[in-house]
Amino acid sequence: MNSRVLQVFDELLRSPRAVAERSRAGGDLRPLFIASLSALVLGAGVFGATLATSRGGIQLFYSGVKLPLSMVATMSLVVPAFHAIAAGLGRPLSFSGTIGLTLAAAGRGALVLVALSPLIWLSFDRGLAYHPGVLLATACYALAGLAALDLVLRAVGFDVRGVAIVGLFSGVLLVTGGQTAWMLRPFLGRPSAASVPFFRHRESSFLDALQQSSLSSVGVYKAARGLSDAQRGAMPSQPSPRLETSDEPR
Amino acid sequence: MNLADLGVLYGMAGALGGVVVYRSQPQRDARALGAALLSAPLWPLWLPVLFASQRAERDLQRTGASETEAALLEGHEAVRNTALEPLLPRAAVDRMLRELRRATERHAELSNLLSKKGFDSGAAEERIARLEQSRASPRTLASARLHLENIARLQSLAARDRRALEELSELVAALRTQLVFARYSGSSPGEASDIVTEVWARVEMLGTSSDGAPFDLEAAPLAEENALGQARPDSG
Numbered sequence: 001m002n003s004r005v006l007q008v009f010d011e012l013l014r015s016p017r018a019v020a021e022r023s024r025a026g027g028d029l030r031p032l033f034i035a036s037l038s039a040l041v042l043g044a045g046v047f048g049a050t051l052a053t054s055r056g057g058i059q060l061f062y063s064g065v066k067l068p069l070s071m072v073a074t075m076s077l078v079v080p081a082f083h084a085i086a087a088g089l090g091r092p093l094s095f096s097g098t099i100g101l102t103l104a105a106a107g108r109g110a111l112v113l114v115a116l117s118p119l120i121w122l123s124f125d126r127g128l129a130y131h132p133g134v135l136l137a138t139a140c141y142a143l144a145g146l147a148a149l150d151l152v153l154r155a156v157g158f159d160v161r162g163v164a165i166v167g168l169f170s171g172v173l174l175v176t177g178g179q180t181a182w183m184l185r186p187f188l189g190r191p192s193a194a195s196v197p198f199f200r201h202r203e204s205s206f207l208d209a210l211q212q213s214s215l216s217s218v219g220v221y222k223a224a225r226g227l228s229d230a231q232r233g234a235m236p237s238q239p240s241p242r243l244e245t246s247d248e249p250r
Numbered sequence: 251m252n253l254a255d256l257g258v259l260y261g262m263a264g265a266l267g268g269v270v271v272y273r274s275q276p277q278r279d280a281r282a283l284g285a286a287l288l289s290a291p292l293w294p295l296w297l298p299v300l301f302a303s304q305r306a307e308r309d310l311q312r313t314g315a316s317e318t319e320a321a322l323l324e325g326h327e328a329v330r331n332t333a334l335e336p337l338l339p340r341a342a343v344d345r346m347l348r349e350l351r352r353a354t355e356r357h358a359e360l361s362n363l364l365s366k367k368g369f370d371s372g373a374a375e376e377r378i379a380r381l382e383q384s385r386a387s388p389r390t391l392a393s394a395r396l397h398l399e400n401i402a403r404l405q406s407l408a409a410r411d412r413r414a415l416e417e418l419s420e421l422v423a424a425l426r427t428q429l430v431f432a433r434y435s436g437s438s439p440g441e442a443s444d445i446v447t448e449v450w451a452r453v454e455m456l457g458t459s460s461d462g463a464p465f466d467l468e469a470a471p472l473a474e475e476n477a478l479g480q481a482r483p484d485s486g
Contacts, residue, residue, distance in 0.1 A: 028303040096302035
């Protein structure tokens with residue numbers, strides 16, 4: 001079993017086509033599951049801890065644990081949707097094959113994150129600020145996501161139908177993964193915070209935050225406008241930068 | 251229901267899944283424990299993969315037999331309603347299939363028994379070594395050695411059955427192609443006749459080895475005791 005796990009690990013790095021074929025064929029998927037899970041936990045753990053180097057201390061451990069947790073939880077939630085989408089669009093996979101493929105894709109994405117960790121580390125070490133750091137981390141996630149979806153695309157077929165399946169699945173994955181990660185934040189840690197919480201208090205949602213950030217980027221500050229008119233007199237005439245997420249942890 | 255309630259339900263389902271997985275494993279060793287521990291936190295992902303893999307393993311064992319059966323039936327179909335039909339009549343095919351199924355079931359039963367903890371030769375050897383180190387009595391050592399010998403005999407029996415089934419499978423595949431060739435080329439059925447004779451001999455051999463009473467787990471200690479009684483120096 002151990003040699004088969006190592007073989008699959010090697011395939012995850014060098015031969016995504018073989019992994020896609022393995023998932024589609026079904027059969028004994030235990031080595032694929034264990035290799036993918038190991039890659040996911042290791043890769044996301046290293047990347048999470050690297051992200052937290054901007055804050056340091058216990059945040060390294062928290063992020064190293066929470067990022068793999070977030071990815072595994074997301075995979076558990078999106079597998080049934082992916083199974084239904086693939087079957088609905090005429091490319092059915094066995095349920096265990098769907099799990100194997102999804103986890104293998106996540107594992108491959110996590111290995112890409114490991115490869116990008118030195119870049120993050122170096123950037124923070126050279127004094128990269130908090131917000132550009134968030135943007136750099138987002139770009140790394142996007143790159144890892146592309147590597148993962150490439151594996152899925154190889155399994156469902158590289159044609160219009162395959163692209164439609166991957167497109168719909170990406171939509172489900174983005175929303176589910178975004179909300180799961182949002183619930184488990186902070187990953188970088190607020191630079192000005194005296195102590196580091198394991199979880200932040202629940203407030204709004206991933207989509208609310210996305211909407212608020214989008215409005216803020218064009219100069220509409222919803223948080224300030226939400227305050228009552230009675231309070232407005234006590235507030236500065238311009239919206240304060242503090243009300244917008246200058247220190248918001250991501 | 252809040253997130254904590256959901257977490258408790260998830261944990262309970264995971265614990266239950268872990269117990270089911272551990273109890274369903276053929277051998278309750280470190281690997282079984284690993285599978286059970288993985289089930290507790292990851293049951294929505296791990297359980298479908300684990301159970302599907304176990305089912306695939308079982309199907310793989312059956313595939314060999316079903317391929318041989320299919321080849322036999324195809325061979326008969328090739329000669330049906332032709333002058334070659336007496337070579338492989340339906341009655342003969344049915345008898346061959348019966349013997350083949352008996353032998354396959356026996357082999358599966360034996361393989362299943364040998365995968366159980368009580369039939370692990372490594373564990374039996376370790377036990378003998380421990381008994382020798384602790385200077386156990388000669389009678390205890392003799393029992394442990396007899397247990398090990400019996401396991402070795404069963405393993406040898408299982409290996410012989412597997413070889414016989416593999417050889418028969420190849421032979422039947424050759425018979426099928428030979429019959430198809432004889433039918434379409436109109437050539438002499440001489441070679442096919444030789445293969446049929448060989449297949450019959452192999453099937454008879456399978457039948458002979460399957461005639462013994464099936465191995466009974468309950469009866470095993472009794473048989474061991476009888477054998478031991480004969481070996482005891484003080485048994486008269």
